[in-house]
Amino acid sequence: MPSWTDIQQFLVTGLSLGGVYALSGVGMVVLYRATGVLNLAFGAVGAMGALIAWQLINHSGLNDWLAFAVAVLFGGVVTLAYGMVFGRLLAGRDPLVKATATLGLTLILLGVMDLLWTTSGGASRSLVIPTDNNTFQIGQISVTYTNVIALALGLVITIVTGVFLRYTKLGTAMRAMANDREITATLGVPVQRVTAAAWFGCGLLSGIAGVLLADLVALDATTLTFLVISSLAAALIARLRSIAITFAAAIVIGVVDAELTPVQSVSNYRDMTPFVLAAIALLVLNRRRVITIGRQGM
Amino acid sequence: MANPAGVRSEEPTKATEATGASDPAARRPPASRVPEASALVRPAVIVALLAFVLLALPSLLSLYYVDALTQAAIYSIVALGLGLLVGRVGMVSLGQAAVLAMGAWVAARILFATGLPYPIVLLAAGLITMVLGTLVGLPALRLSGLYLALITLMLAGAITVVLASINFPNGGHGFTGYNASTVHIPPIRRPSIATTDPAYFRYVVIVAALMFLLVLAHVSLRPGRAWAAIRQSESAALAAGINTTLYKLWAFALASFVTGVAGGLLAGGSRYLYSIDFQTQDSITLLAVVLMGGIYSIWGAIVAGLLLELLPALLNSWGVSADWLTILFGVGVLQVLTTAPAGLVDQVPKDLARLGRLVLGLFRRTAPATGSSSK
């Protein structure tokens, strides 16, 4: 049985991770609602951004925060580029096809990352956000400002996105497109521009998530790429609809995963958490009895 | 009661008007009655190819390539299973690497624990994987499309984590057969008749051929037709009386079985199994090569196996990083999905034909113009 201190310390980790999963999940949900694309390359894009930041900091001597900004911008630009080319080419297809296409992007990025930053030879890299070094104490546990930022960003982005979707013209347009793209176009909504905004926004969030996770977890291409599954689980629990539920689910996933770390008996298996939770979410919550009439995706 | 002959004589003009033929005699005989010789050519080519691969190939190549081709043959079975799911039934699985791992694990465990003959071990690996795969897939079958793909990803991910914890059997005791402190890990045994690499290669090719025949049999008979109906439209299939849940399960079971057998072959082939060889990324790469090879054709599975195992071996020997292949596969996925849903097997002949026409066109243009029409 882990100690109370341990539980609290891991709670801090869990909340920070949850915060990042939340902002990732929100990005994926909004993009899905606006374009029908479940962006499975979200993690890979962020991973590459983080590696670029690492490269700039350690080999070009660039200021940390500028490097992070580049990473975030990279995420936005790459995702936008993908969206403008392949999002458009596959616009009328089944969500399955669109999601599979993002897997293609994932493979490309994984290949590029391994080429440029190989992990063979035992090279282990780390990304350190300066706020890691600013800590404060709550009782016996130490909290870094990075932890705070991660959780705070998750919360802020969720709230801001919610407000944005509900109260701004662009946001309302995105919600309209989630319902029916074609009708929205006939209403004079600049569908292309709205789509581009959704892709770019999602990409920016990829970059932010990439940098934070590289710091909190590890700067490793594969690890960061597949951490997207935790955010995906949160999004699925929210049935790809409510960003409030995405936030809550993400926090829960982050906390549960972290809290299982000190529990010796299951610690090895704690990585199953997002998989198991996502599977449950799929089976229980998304069990739409969809009997489609007409051609299937592939 | 309508009489076929009677109907024809009643409405010959109406029928021919509808089909546009002006002369009843111009009606061609049904396509299948066209020279039976052409129906024999295909199997003859396949048999000849198989004979070549079995008899001549191993002696023509270095052990390095024999091993690469053995792996290619094994993975072509896996691609066959995935192609069946995606191409015939329309179910995308992002977890076949985990199924393969299960098959390899079961086979390794049995091989270490017993002295059973290899065919029995392979059969057992296939059957156990089939049962496991079906049990795990059972709740998933209520999902379709994107959600089915996602859940296979999730389940595969969970299995990968479990595997990383219990590791592959290495001769130890207990259920998992894994002894963490073993210094000298024994290799997994091979069939007594095929211990050398070339001999094992032949063994693998024969088993692969059997697996292909098994799937072909399914596809040509009732399950294949039911799957075609389900892929086109599940509701129409239901309305036709097809128990779609049963047939989807059957496809899952068949794909899991052949993949399990492939896992068994992998155990004997690689001789040492590590959980790092079965990652989530591998399931995605598998899907990529299956898409590229062509999901509608059996040949596509062979192409997929070669893409996955022969190309890396070639690149390696040329000093080129295998990462370029990962990038290629990613591009391949995008290309297939946006332009050529039938995959390379369908696309390459078309591309070659187009290339041929282009060359002919160029040739004609450079030849002195004779004023006749050109295509």
Add this chain to the structure above:
Amino acid sequence: MIEISDLTVRFGGVTPLDDMSVNFEPGTCGLIGPNGAGKTTFFNVLSGFVKPAAGTVRAFGEDLVRMVHFRRARWGVRRTFQTEQAIEQLSVFDNVAMIHEHSKLSGASRRREVLDAIAFVGLELDPNARVGTLGAGQRRMVEVARAVVGRPKLVLLDEPAAGLPDDETEHMGEVIRRIPEHSGALTILVDHDMSLVSACCGMTAMLDFGKVLASGPTAEVLRDERVIRAYLGTEEVA
């Protein structure tokens, strides 16, 4: 005879079928109504894709609603869909045979009954031709063949003539008219082409907003004021 009593379907906030009650008589019956009236939903209830919130469907003495959907084809429900459903990769024969083999009919007579159905729909269809090579009108007839093979009890045709030119529509009408005599099935035809409906159907029911507005002999229903008004702007039907 098919008796529909108080059939109600609800999903989301919509009620596509609202207390629908009508009896369909043996022979060919029409079901008309504007878009969104609930006609396809009704067919979906009969096929088993949609579970009604209330009401019953009694067909030939059986309560259809209780039957599992894929068993209904075995029992004798056949259906065509608004979008083409014939399988392109398979031949005409295989497409029709598939229905037969899943309907628990004897294999011995299968070949004869399949060829019989293919011949019944006319158009000189080559049983060995791949459906993918056929034209639109021919594919529709393949679907009709699928609907009539064996011994169906209930044949549901959902806008079978949609998009077809006049001559093919006429042929379709002739075939539909002959279905009850050829197979003993009760046929329900949904279509917007009023001339097709009046040419084929003895009785017709009209659906609007999920309720039956009128039912009875086709000619009378098509002249009914309420029917004409519901179609708003549709030319008066002959």
